[in-house]
Amino acid sequence: MSIVIPTFNESANVAELLRRIDATMGSQGWEAVFVDDDSPDGTAAAVRAIACIDQRVRCVQRIGRRGLSSACIEGMLASAAPVIAVMDADLQHDESILPTMLARIDQGADVVVATRYAQGGSTGEWDASRKSMSLWATRMSRLILKQPVSDPMSGFFMLRRDVLEGCVHELSAMGFKILLDLLASSRRELRIAELPYVFRDRFAGESKLDSMVVWEYGMLLLDKTIGRFVPVRFLMFSLIGGLGVFVHMAVLTAALKGFGLDFTVAQTVATLLSMVFNFALNNTLTYRDRRLAGWAWLRGLASFVVACGVGAVANIGISTWLYEHDTRWVLAAIAGILIGAVWNYAVTQLYTWGKKRR
Ligand SMILES: Nc1nc2c(ncn2[C@@H]2O[C@H](COP(=O)(O)OP(=O)(O)O)[C@@H](O)[C@H]2O)c(=O)[nH]1
Numbered sequence: 456m457s458i459v460i461p462t463f464n465e466s467a468n469v470a471e472l473l474r475r476i477d478a479t480m481g482s483q484g485w486e487a488v489f490v491d492d493d494s495p496d497g498t499a500a501a502v503r504a505i506a507c508i509d510q511r512v513r514c515v516q517r518i519g520r521r522g523l524s525s526a527c528i529e530g531m532l533a534s535a536a537p538v539i540a541v542m543d544a545d546l547q548h549d550e551s552i553l554p555t556m557l558a559r560i561d562q563g564a565d566v567v568v569a570t571r572y573a574q575g576g577s578t579g580e581w582d583a584s585r586k587s588m589s590l591w592a593t594r595m596s597r598l599i600l601k602q603p604v605s606d607p608m609s610g611f612f613m614l615r616r617d618v619l620e621g622c623v624h625e626l627s628a629m630g631f632k633i634l635l636d637l638l639a640s641s642r643r644e645l646r647i648a649e650l651p652y653v654f655r656d657r658f659a660g661e662s663k664l665d666s667m668v669v670w671e672y673g674m675l676l677l678d679k680t681i682g683r684f685v686p687v688r689f690l691m692f693s694l695i696g697g698l699g700v701f702v703h704m705a706v707l708t709a710a711l712k713g714f715g716l717d718f719t720v721a722q723t724v725a726t727l728l729s730m731v732f733n734f735a736l737n738n739t740l741t742y743r744d745r746r747l748a749g750w751a752w753l754r755g756l757a758s759f760v761v762a763c764g765v766g767a768v769a770n771i772g773i774s775t776w777l778y779e780h781d782t783r784w785v786l787a788a789i790a791g792i793l794i795g796a797v798w799n800y801a802v803t804q805l806y807t808w809g810k811k812r813r
């Protein structure tokens with residue numbers, strides 16, 4: 456069995472987690488694959504220090520990437536074990552149930568979910584708002600699930616390798632909810648076993664969960680529903696582009712009426728500011744998993760402005776051509792906007808957010 460452990464700033468938890476897994480698993484064969492997103496606290500180095508003396512331990516270190524789901528997928532793919540478990544590094548997941556989970560797999564289950572929402576399970580010390588948020592998310596997940604599961608949001612589960620291989624190309628790999636992604640992507644009926652446990656308090660360090668998980672969860676739900684037809688990132692990109700029009704008009708009005716600027720100057724300022732707005736929002740929302748910071752943010756902004764500048768020229772060129780060839784002005788404009796949007800999306804995806812981040 457391979458235990459995949461995604462980490463971000465968990466250096467103080469690594470040794471204790473491995474000690475407990477070792478104590479619990481005894482002589483049963485296991486290995487641990489840590490997937491660390493280049494944590495500034497040196498988690499990867501802490502894992503490798505142990506890996507030097509314990510061959511069951513390995514570390515995949517990802518550079519310039521963030522994301523719990525994609526980390527879990529890459530960790531699972533980095534192992535050849537017939538059974539894969541996924542658990543957090545902060546000791547909130549009760550490792551003592553690992554042998555029972557493995558036994559369920561041996562008895563024929565495809566997936567074993569360690570659940571907080573069944574008899575004997577609990578979310579431990581959560582406050583009311585966190586509890587209600589988790590319940591709300593669990594209810595929403597039924598939109599995309601084919602089979603009922605009491606805790607599809609669980610980050611603690613075990614599966615057979617063939618379950619992963621059967622759906623790995625369909626995974627959205629967005630956000631925090633890898634189990635939900637796996638269950639919703641699997642095309643065949645799965646034998647799912649559930650095992651209750653009590654969610655513990657963090658051992659050391661702090662939670663990486665912030666308000667953005669709601670956004671990421673929304674992206675996952677959208678991708679699993681309409682993602683087959685339109686890429687969710689393109690939708691987000693276009694939505695933000697639409698908001699940019701409002702920013703543009705507000706700045707233009709202020710520049711014309713408030714500062715009495717010449718129209719061309721005002722229009723240029725409005726265009727530039729709405730580009731900055733679009734870039735910043737896309738960087739935090741659409742490309743959250745590849746977000747740029749520091750100098751990379753400025754470089755990204757520059758490439759974004761250049762790409763969108765070319766997109767604007769294409770937009771004007773194509774709509775003018777259509778207009779001159781007897782297309783109604785509204786249709787000519789929409790065609791120009793669509794082509795400009797697709798260009799901006801495709802090019803910035805490749806050059807602004809596709810490059811190395813440092
Ligand atoms: N590789 C990787 N691991 C992450 C990321 N975000 C969180 N994690 C890890 O995922 C696990 C769960 O995260 P945590 O912050 O404890 O979430 P919470 O338990 O819901 O508060 C922990 O082991 C984190 O270190 C990420 O962006 N990349």
Ligand SMILES: [Mg+2]
Binds near residue numbers: 547657
């Ligand atoms: Mg945690």
